[in-house]
Structure formats: structure tokens, C-alpha cells
Amino acid sequence: MTNTLTVPPPENEDTDQTALLARLTDEVSGVLESMGELSDYLERVVHAVRRAVDGCDEVGVTILSKDRPHTAAYTTVQTLEIDAVQYALDEGPCLExxxxxxxxxVADLCSDDGRWPLFAQASREDGLRSLYAVPLVSGDQCVGALNLYAWATDAFDGFDAALVRVAASRCADAVVAVTALDGMRELAGQLEQAMASRAVIEQAKGVIMAMRGVPEHDAFEILRKTSQDRNVKVRVLAEDVVAGVLRGSAAPGGAGA
Structure with a gap:
């Protein structure tokens, strides 16, 4: 059985919810001109969704290329771990x-409804409690899913659904647009290359976490904001952070990097 979330209409256009929806829409908008821009765009989407949805702990994007799932963007490595269980078992919300x-x-993974029994058991043991996966549909194509995970039960409500559906729609349009230009084979190669380049970002986050004493999400936010301020890509900044440690320089926002 598939549960759905209904969205109550806003009472007036000046509500905080309307402003939040408008802000998220702006963050996930944009026209991609090449496959090379897709990875950075999807990274922007997952972090924008996590900031917008209060009850959400992790966000990921699963892309299907020739029926093979790839995690194209994620908020932290915990997202990767949850996705990897689904891919290994060939069952779970993002694939479904x-x-x-x-x-x-799923409002409470401990309330067994018979869906994905192996995935549910493994995820419960790791503390996952609620989840929400929305298909990435553009026109007549479905290219994957936008996945939200939470450690609390009943983490997502009707307004959260409105936010996620907007992000999923824009995300799907972006993927379909670039694959129309470069093809699904190019997409698969691009995703694998992007995941390989994520290693240096994870290293840089580890440096910031150690030097600043902040959690992983905050470490990425420091990277993201500094990259915007300096007008450089997050990946390039991460390389500088890692190199800066070897030189004895400071992390982003400090004297060096």
C-alpha cells in the first residue's frame, strides 16, 4: 500500500510557507546547458531540500540509467549507506x-506494512524511522527518485510534500533535458565520474569537522557558502582545503584555504 500526503491550500499568499516554497523553487530552478553542470545542480537540490524540510535528516537523488540505479547526489555518507542497502537488496522506496x-x-518503519522487508529490517537497525521517495517524472519519462530520510517517526507532512514535489519536478526536467542532448550513456559515465570526485569533498568536510568541531551537515554548509563567496566550485574549494592542511593553512572562512 502506498501512502500519499495531501497539501492544504495556503490561507493567504503572505504565509511563511508560501515564502519557503518560493525560495526553494528559486534554489532548484535553472537551465543546464551541458552534462557537466548536472552533478553540481543535483548537489544544490539535495541540500536545498534538506534545508527546506524541517523533519528531514538526509536527502539523496537516485538516477536510473539502463535500469541500473546510481546515487547522483547526497547530503552525507549516511544517505549513501541507506541507498546502498536498497541497491544491494534490489528493494526499497527509491527503487519502488x-x-x-x-x-x-513510510511514517514509521517499525510498523511493518510488508513493503521491502529486508530493507526495512536493515534500516530499522540503523535507526531510520520515516522516509519519503518521489519519482522524477518529466513528460513521459521517469529517470529516478528524490529520497528523504529521517530518524524520527512521522517526519513529513502535507506541506513537505508540496516542497518535495516541486524539487522533484524541476530535477526531473533538468535530467531529461541534458540527457536529450548527451544521451543516457553519457549520463552514466558522468555520474560515475562525479561520485569519484566526491572523495575530495568528503575529505574536506572531515577537515572542517575536526578543525571547527561542527557536524557533517554544517561542514558542507561552510564549504558551500565559501564557494559562493569566492565564486569557485565546491569541488575546487575542497581540493584547496585538503591541500591547505598539508601546507598548514586554515579551513574555509579562516585565514587560508
Whole structure:
């Protein structure tokens, strides 16, 4: 059984919710001109969604290329771990959403409803409690799913659904647009290359976490904001951070990097 979230209409256009929806829409908008821009765009999407949805702990994007799932963007390595379990078992919300084109919502993973029994058992042991997966549909194509995970039960409500659906729609349009230009084979190669380049970003986050005493999400926010301030890509800044440690320089926002 697939649960769905309904969205109550806002009472007036000046509500905080309306402003939040407008801000998220702006963050996930944009026209991609090449496959090379896709990875950075998807990274922007997952972090924007996590900031917008209060109850959400982790966000990832699963892309299906020739029916093979790839995690194209994620907020922290915990997202990767949850996705990896689904891919290994060939069951779970992100795969179900991508394959059926239907939203998958679980309010409490401890309340066994019979879906994905192996994935549910493994994820419960790791503390996952609620999840929400929305298919990435553009026109007649479904290219994957946008996946939200939370450690609390009942983490997502109707307004959260409105936010996620907007992000999923824009994300799907972006993927379909670039694959129309460069093809799905190029997409698969691009995703694998992007995941390889994430290693230096994870190293840089580790440096910032150690030097600043901040959690992983905050470490990425420091990287993201500094990259915007300096007008450089996050990946390039991360390389500078790691190199700066070897030189004895400071982390982003300090004297060096």
C-alpha cells in the first residue's frame, strides 16, 4: 500500500510557507546547458531540500540509467549507506518510486506494512524511522527518485510534500533535458565520474569537522557558502582545503584555504 500526503491550500499568499516554497523553487530552478553542470545542480537540490524540510535528516537523488540505479547526489555518507542497502537488496522506496512512478511514504518503519522487508529490517537497525521517495517524472519519462530520510517517526507532512514535489519536478526536467542532448550513456559515465570526485569533498568536510568541531551537515554548509563567496566550485574549494592542511593553512572562512 502506498501512502500519499495531501497539501492544504495556503490561507493567504503572505504565509511563511508560501515564502519557503518560493525560495526553494528559486534554489532548484535553472537551465543546464551541458552534462557537466548536472552533478553540481543535483548537489544544490539535495541540500536545498534538506534545508527546506524541517523533519528531514538526509536527502539523496537516485538516477536510473539502463535500469541500473546510481546515487547522483547526497547530503552525507549516511544517505549513501541507506541507498546502498536498497541497491544491494534490489528493494526499497527509491527503487519502488522510480519503477512504479508512485510516491512512497513510510511514517514509521517499525510498523511493518510488508513493503521491502529486508530493507526495512536493515534500516530499522540503523535507526531510520520515516522516509519519503518521489519519482522524477518529466513528460513521459521517469529517470529516478528524490529520497528523504529521517530518524524520527512521522517526519513529513502535507506541506513537505508540496516542497518535495516541486524539487522533484524541476530535477526531473533538468535530467531529461541534458540527457536529450548527451544521451543516457553519457549520463552514466558522468555520474560515475562525479561520485569519484566526491572523495575530495568528503575529505574536506572531515577537515572542517575536526578543525571547527561542527557536524557533517554544517561542514558542507561552510564549504558551500565559501564557494559562493569566492565564486569557485565546491569541488575546487575542497581540493584547496585538503591541500591547505598539508601546507598548514586554515579551513574555509579562516585565514587560508
Amino acid at each position: 518510486a522510480a519503477r512504479t512512478r508512485e510516491e512512497q511514504l
